[in-house]
Amino acid sequence: MAIFEYAAAPESVRPKIREQYGLFIDGGWAAPEGAEYFSTINPANEEHLAQVAQATAADVDAAVRAARKAYDKYWRKMKPADRAKYVYRIARAITERARELAVLETLDGGKPIKESRDFDIPTAAAHFQYYAGWADKLEWAMRAGQAPDPLGVCGQIVPWNFPLLMAAWKLAPALACGNTVVLKPAETTPLTALALAQIIRECDLPPGVVNVVTGDGRTGAALVEHPDVDKIAFTGSTEVGKIIARSLAGTGKRLTLELGGKAANIVFADAPMDQAIEGIVNGIYFNQGHVCCAGSRLLVEERAHEEVIVRLTERIQTLRLGDPMDKNTDIGAINSREQLDRIKELVGSGIDQGATLVQQQCELPGKGFFFPASFFTNVQTSHRIAREEIFGPVLAVMTFRTADEAIEKANNTPYGLSAGIWTDKGSKNMWVAGQLRAGVVWCNTFNQFDPTSPFGGFRESGFGREGGVHGLREYLAH
Amino acid sequence: MLATHPLIPYVAVDAVMLEARAASLAKRSIKTTTKRAGIDLAIRCMDLTTLEGRDSEGKVRSLCAKAMTPRPGWPGVPSVAAVCVYPNLVAIAKDALLGSTVKVASVATSFPSGLADLSIKLADTEQAISAGADEIDMVIDRGAFLSGYERKVFDEIVAVKAVCGDRAHLKVILETGELGSYENTRRASDLALEAGADTIKTSTGKVGTNATVPTALVMCEAIRDFARRTGERRGLKVAGGVKTTKQALTYLVIVNETLGPQWLDPDLFRIGASTLLDDLLMQLEKLDTGNYAGVDYIPKD
Incomplete structure (x- = not known):
């Protein structure tokens, strides 16, 4: 044992979790029409947390009707400055209950408590705070300079990787712009969205302005196909995004999609190397790699390849994998068994196709879903691990010789959500950034998020922007 | 004379991710047994320091007594690593510490500015060593x-190192608060290590900005890379403004996770401080008894 081995430092807050959750419709809790419930578990120990309602098409219809009524009766008519007060109130309530929400997020999703505490929850509150300020200034958000109209009822479907944060990204601009919402959280991580529903109820928003329906893909499909929804906003896989796009074609409903990615993180030989290593680690191991904008393809200038591999191999040994509730844990649990199986399958394909696997040497907890920090060298651009989104802590390392080659390889993907560039030369940084087909390009940093900054993709990573003034335009009639 | 040193490669450092990494390490939660081990280690790695114009024999003797036995009557509290004083108080400290494990460290080379002729700096060093440092x-x-005269900096370190020889361990103070950037701190670290510094040290404690967490991190990275290149282990000393147990534990975490646990040793890591010891003792008592002692239960030096 090392002389300074860190003792367990578990987060001690225990949030109240109900035995069973209904659907949040029209300002109250309702049982699902089919009386069907499913279990949500803690992926770090596979223990049952709560029973959650499976919403049917009839439940979704009730939620959409409640949202329509709230839109016509209260929300579109309300003075924008008053709408802002409600949205500010949500921001404050999230901040007041930040620790409880952080623990809940970690329990339900498996992410390290340090991330839910320092990133997910504060950033979620920041989005409500930011968009609340826009509510009475919307004429400045549009190019025309005239007071724009909201869209109406928005169906919002969010993923399991940042459950509360993605809900905040979607709810905050929609509400500030005067829309009402039916939100569907992911099947494996519904608890913080349900806690947010309770917060919204306590904030005294008019009934029906926000509705939360839980369930699997059937619930999502019912929401997408509902004729009285004016807009769908979806964050999730490209596969499901394509199905939604097909389903909405010709209906006149507005759509924004934030889908998968296979981001290139480009490291030039002149990069600030210690910081680049931190950026690589943050880029792929943040939230166990369950990040749509993860820097999952590392492109290294050939002359720096050996140095990067040596440093990265050393660095991943210092990552602390284990109980997500321990404040010193860097890598928590994989979100679900299904996701763990997918990661294992893709890692197996990497080995079969001839790439070399390097992994963090550590003991995995006996229960729960865990996967060590990993990367592959000797990766060819044709390998599956270089092309498909793994959505896990697995990095594919490839090399390039010139900047042109780096740009060509970085762009050689159907995705285009994010990218990273590491070089000490400002001019090179800016020039390469301009050539990359990606919605966000981080220069000498990675995974930086702020409510004022737009986020979104190119091509199969989706369309539409969330965050900043751009995010407002997705919720206003032009 | 060629100004920059041609043989020592330039290493790029970027503030954004350096500070992000430092901040994440500063958030490590150090509790219970680890906290106790950390406090014990921080005491064993401490250079208990007095560097004031009004320092006197009495003050130095008092400090030395505390250095040897930080908490009289409490078994198990270790001695500090060294007492750090001005050159003309070295003999007194040496006498006061006779028979103990506590070493005498002396500032030298026209501390704190370093703006004197090399001959004076060498004489200053020689005097301190002759007096027992x-x-x-x-x-x-x-x-x-x-101004870019890296050769001058390098050559002066080499010259002082030659005076120290086998007689004294050499710590080189970079005064990072005056260097203006992390990149300069990294550059100065590399120069000092290549010139033969046994330990590189952040600060004199005499300027506005002293040791900071990102500064310690970038210096650790230089030491780590030097060890990788040469196989030699060189030390780090953080100094100035380290007043609380929490700060001290953060520096231990930085060293632990950047250089490795083998650096958590008084030969390779030091904290230069004057009031930190009191807080460490107070936290130690809290761990033992569950209560904070009043400040007057801790002997003032």
């Missing part, structure tokens, strides 16, 4: 460094 804390010529 086990360790020399020299300062670099920041003016020369910032």
Whole structure:
């Protein structure tokens, strides 16, 4: 044992979790029409947390009707400055209950408590705070300079990787712009969205302005196909995004999609190397790699390849994998068994196709879903691990010789959500950034998020922007 | 004379991710048994320091007594690593510490500015060692460094190291608060290590900005890369403004996770401080008894 081995430092807050959750419709809790419930578990120990309602098409219809009524009766008519007060109130309530929400997020999703505490929850509150300020200034958000109209009822479907944060990204601009919402959280991580529903109820928003329906893909499909929804906003896989796009074609409903990615993180030989290593680690191991904008393809200038591999191999040994509730844990649990199986399958394909696997040497907890920090060298651009989104802590390392080659390889993907560039030369940084087909390009940093900054993709990573003034335009009639 | 040193490669450092990494390490939660081990380690790695114009024999003897036995009557509290004083108080400290494990460190080379002729700096060093100093804390010529005369900085370290020889351990103070960037701190670290510094040290404690977490991190990275390149382990000393147990534990975490646990040793890591010891003792008592002692239960030196 090392002389300074860190003792367990578990987060001690225990949030109240109900035995069973209904659907949040029209300002109250309702049982699902089919009386069907499913279990949500803690992926770090596979223990049952709560029973959650499976919403049917009839439940979704009730939620959409409640949202329509709230839109016509209260929300579109309300003075924008008053709408802002409600949205500010949500921001404050999230901040007041930040620790409880952080623990809940970690329990339900498996992410390290340090991330839910320092990133997910504060950033979620920041989005409500930011968009609340826009509510009475919307004429400045549009190019025309005239007071724009909201869209109406928005169906919002969010993923399991940042459950509360993605809900905040979607709810905050929609509400500030005067829309009402039916939100569907992911099947494996519904608890913080349900806690947010309770917060919204306590904030005294008019009934029906926000509705939360839980369930699997059937619930999502019912929401997408509902004729009285004016807009769908979806964050999730490209596969499901394509199905939604097909389903909405010709209906006149507005759509924004934030889908998968296979981001290139480009490291030039002149990069600030210690910081680049931190950026690589943050880029792929943040939230166990369950990040749509993860820097999952590392492109290294050939002359720096050996140095990067040596440093990265050393660095991943210092990552602390284990109980997500321990404040010193860097890598928590994989979100679900299904996701763990997918990661294992893709890692197996990497080995079969001839790439070399390097992994963090550590003991995995006996229960729960865990996967060590990993990367592959000797990766060819044709390998599956270089092309498909793994959505896990697995990095594919490839090399390039010139900047042109780096740009060509970085762009050689159907995705285009994010990218990273590491070089000490400002001019090179800016020039390469301009050539990359990606919605966000981080220069000498990675995974930086702020409510004022737009986020979104190119091509199969989706369309539409969330965050900043751009995010407002997705919720206003032009 | 060629100003920059041609043989030492330039290493790029970027503030954004350096500070992000430092902040994440500063958030490690150090509790219970680890906290106790950390406090014990911080005491064993401490250079208990007095560097004031009004320092006197009485003050130094009092400090030395505390260095040897930080908490009289409490078994198991270790001695500190060294007492750090001005050169003309070395003999008194040496006498006061006779028979103990506590070493005498002396600042030298025209501390704190370093703006004197090399002959004076060498004489200063020689005087301190002759008076019994086990360790020399020299300062670099920041003016020369910032104007690009890296050779001057390098050669002066080499010359002071030659005076120290096998007689004294050499710590080189970079005075990072005057260097203006992390990149300069990294550059000065590399120069000092290549020139033969046994330990590189952040600060004199005499300027506005002293040791900071990102500064310690970038210096650890230089030491780590030097060890990788040469196989030699060199030390780090953080100094100035380290007042609380929490800060001290953070520096231990930085060293632990950047250089590795083998660096958590008084030969390779030091904290230069004057009031930190009191807080460490108070936290130690809290761990033992569950209560904070009143400040007057801790002997003032």
